[in-house]
Amino acid sequence: MSAFAQDTWVKPFMKQYKKTLLLAIFLGFLTFFSAAALMFNSGYLISRAASLPENILLIYIPIVFTRGFGISRPVFRYIERLVSHNWVLKMTSKLRLKLYQTLETDGIFVKRHYRMGDILGLLAEDINHIQDLYLRTIFPTAIAWMLYFFIVIALGFFSLWFALVMALLFFLLVAVMPVWSILVNGARQEQEKRYKNGLYTELTDNVLGVSDWIFSQRGEEYVALHEANQAELLTVQQAMRRFNNRRSFLIQCVFGLILLALLLWTSQRFVGNHGGQANWIAAFVLSVFPLIDAFSVLPSAAEETNRYKESIVRLNQLSVKEEVEAHPVLEGPIExxxxxxxxxxxxxxxxxxxxxxxxxxxxxxxxxxxxxxxxxxxxxxxxxxxxxxxxxxxxxxxxxxxxxxxxxxxxxxxxxxxxxxxxxxxxxxxxxxxxxxxxxxxxxxxxxxxxxxxxxxxxxxxxxxxxxxxxxxxxxxxxxxxxxxxxxxxxxxxxxxxxxxxxxxxxxxxxxxxxxxxxxxxxxxxxxxxxxxxxxxxxxxxxxxxxxxxxxxxxxxxxxxxxxxxxxxxxxxxx
Missing domain, CATH: 3.40.50.300 (P-loop containing nucleotide triphosphate hydrolases)
Structure with missing residues (x-):
């Protein structure tokens, strides 16, 4: 957070386009709301139609809602993608322009602090990470927290104690799992990025001097050097994949508990009146399934903040100008x-x-x-x-x-x-x-x-x-x-x-x-x-x-x- 608080590269664009940013987040919320509402109405409609098939008028309103939410979900999704990607591409294009202008204007000073491999790392890795910061972290996280508060408040109208139970279960997804991912997998991601940047630098330096390696008959040493570095990178990536697999399993277990809790609660609350209110059981339970996509991405989105932090630090370190008021002028022989x-x-x-x-x-x-x-x-x-x-x-x-x-x-x-x-x-x-x-x-x-x-x-x-x-x-x-x-x-x-x-x-x-x-x-x-x-x-x-x-x-x-x-x-x- 301290790196982002002092940022002069990314934060200004968030302020400049904040209205578009908020619109994209709200459209994302409406997309998942429509998907959950579609399943809610579909569950109620199927259950109601099965219990009273002789009276079509009793299910006419759920049919209309099902059609409406069925249309609104892809429409909101499409508009949200247009708005969010247009916003991100506009922002990153200006970010790239600023980077190129910095490299061009202060090129001689940049070379004092960075070798060519470092510059390639900036161009190839950091800009992409900043782009992903919005698409894979800011947007999903903001949308998930909006859904979280909406779900808890909505359930509170039915049952305060059950709303608290669901608040605790969803809190595992929106807060506990992301923090756990940052603590465990975040360090590995920093290692992965360091190894990648190191490979950029070493490969660039050594490829530019590959003739020296060949001339000195050290070609095998040259290959072995990069095989060792590549092996270290692969080891870190394998550890990250194993952690991600375990985390995905735990996320599915949490959603299983949410579904089980909903099933038990709705069974106690709505069974009665000769089963007429039991139609709500399927409605509540099915509405959870579209939300899996909204909450399951949060841990991976959170752990990537380590990558974004390092990229932001590198970009801000780059914008250091060393102005020279007047250049010396030499005359005559130069020693x-x-x-x-x-x-x-x-x-x-x-x-x-x-x-x-x-x-x-x-x-x-x-x-x-x-x-x-x-x-x-x-x-x-x-x-x-x-x-x-x-x-x-x-x-x-x-x-x-x-x-x-x-x-x-x-x-x-x-x-x-x-x-x-x-x-x-x-x-x-x-x-x-x-x-x-x-x-x-x-x-x-x-x-x-x-x-x-x-x-x-x-x-x-x-x-x-x-x-x-x-x-x-x-x-x-x-x-x-x-x-x-x-x-x-x-x-x-x-x-x-x-x-x-x-x-x-x-x-x-x-x-x-x-x-x-x-x-x-x-x-x-x-x-x-x-x-x-x-x-x-x-x-x-x-x-x-x-x-x-x-x-x-x-x-x-x-x-x-x-x-x-x-x-x-x-x-x-x-x-």
Whole structure:
């Protein structure tokens, strides 16, 4: 309740559309009332017709009521579904819009607190849970409590003591069973959601680095890791199913007691007058059956509040804006300094980087090696300012990278494993680097990256449409396009994140040569596990378990480092 009291995501929509919400709840109440009334009249009608079949006028009014409630039940049900689902879809659509706007506006700050797997968890799980909060918890619970009070008050007109008995039995369904479910099964549901979110994060991190797993011949370890996590999730889910089965049995037992109590009470109250009033026995007993659907869902609806609570907390944690009034402006050569850098991801005990110290002068060419999970990609995110260090700092000319905000793109450019090209013209794709660039300038950078001949050979030249994700171009051509963008932007520091993965050796070498030729005056930081072309770097470092293990020029390491010699031999297929 405390999480919901401080909520700024879900609660405002409840206030905004409260009239529609109340209408949906009332229509739900009328649906179950009509269903119970239909069975009540049907029971009375059948019993009355069997006792006095010769007088049709005595059962005419019950026939009319039966027809009326028979029609009203599906009508109310249909309208209630229209109103409630329209309300929920309208609310969740605005909730999704707010989430997307938050992720877009504060994207760089979100990435400091959440990894990609966390964002997928938000998009795939939390929004759906918030939607279910209304459809599976708020609506059924409100309707059931309305029915509960109506039933107790209505029975009170016939018998006060019996109304109290039924109040106690129905209280087991509307209060005791839900609380029991929250206490017993709620913790398991929180575990289930944590395991699912963990799988999102681990799968995302490891799939993005799957080439490292394969290259290090740890594929079986990769599969075993996720099998173990999946097994833990399945164990929790099996325990939840066993509890749900026991709970369903107990709910049916409670309804059995309600039916038995009604049968005994009506038998004592209405038997008499030569059995004429006994027609009410079937009416009262049959009216209970439609109510089973209204009350049996309450325990499962209540226990899911744990899921909703965590989703609401995560969404409210997301809406944290870190405004920077003015971004620093750098001029001249840019030196990167990494001073006592340490980093640990939130909700993790593993320190990814430990007391890392580096200095990268302007125009320096550095290669970063390391196994999957050693901290290479985390270091790249810290260099871009996407993450905030736990200790120490990463600075450009003495200014910490997080202070640059989105302006970091003016100083640090990135070429990833699979550069993305948009479904628009080649010219528009390249002008993402500089929207004001002339066509003459675009042709110039295409010449530099070796694509001018290719583009000139196309019928529409720069106006050629690029398929979504740039699939009409080869991997090497997409990388050259990405490089052309950065040349237009004139970014002084270029960060390469495994850019040659998946390319054949000839294409890879040609691409490396292009990078080195066109970026000879710029700072290059090359994250790789493949040592082809590494001898042309100024410095090579090797990170192991977050610690800087090896550092030196390729020539020095080739002579003095056994580890480097072994890696080079493996890469060249000599061992």
């Amino acid at each position: 990167i300094t990494i001073d006592h850098l340490s980093f640990t991801y939130p909700n993790s005990t593993k320190q990814v980087l430990k007391q890392l110290d580096l200095t990268i002068p302007a125009g320096h060419k550095m290669a970063i090696l390391g196994r999957s999970g050693s901290g290479k990609s985390t270091l790249a995110s810290l260099l871009r300012g996407d993450l905030v260090p736990e200790q120490g700092q990463v600075c450009l000319n003495g200014i910490p990278t997080p202070l640059f905000g989105d302006a970091i793109a003016n100083y640090v450019g990135v070429i990833q494993q699979s550069p993305y090209l948009f479904n628009t013209t080649i010219l528009n794709n390249l002008r993402l680097g500089d929207p004001t660039a002339s066509e003459e300038k675009v042709w110039e950078v295409l010449q530099q990256v070796g694509l001018k001949g290719l583009v000139e050979s196309l019928p529409d030249g720069l106006a050629t449409m690029v398929d979504e994700a740039g699939l009409r171009f080869s991997g090497g051509e997409r990388h050259r396009m990405a490089l052309a963008r950065l040349l237009l932007k004139e970014t002084p520091i270029i960060l390469f994140d495994e850019p040659t993965v998946g390319l054949d050796p000839i294409t890879e070498q040609a691409l490396i040569d292009t990078f080195l030729t066109t970026l000879k005056d710029k700072t290059m930081i090359w994250i790789t596990h493949h040592l082809q072309g590494i001898e042309k770097m100024d410095q090579v470092i090797f990170i192991e378990e977050g610690i800087l293990e090896i550092s030196g020029s390729p020539e020095e390491l080739a002579k003095t480092s056994l580890r480097y010699q072994q890696l080079k031999a493996i890469d060249e297929g000599r061992s």
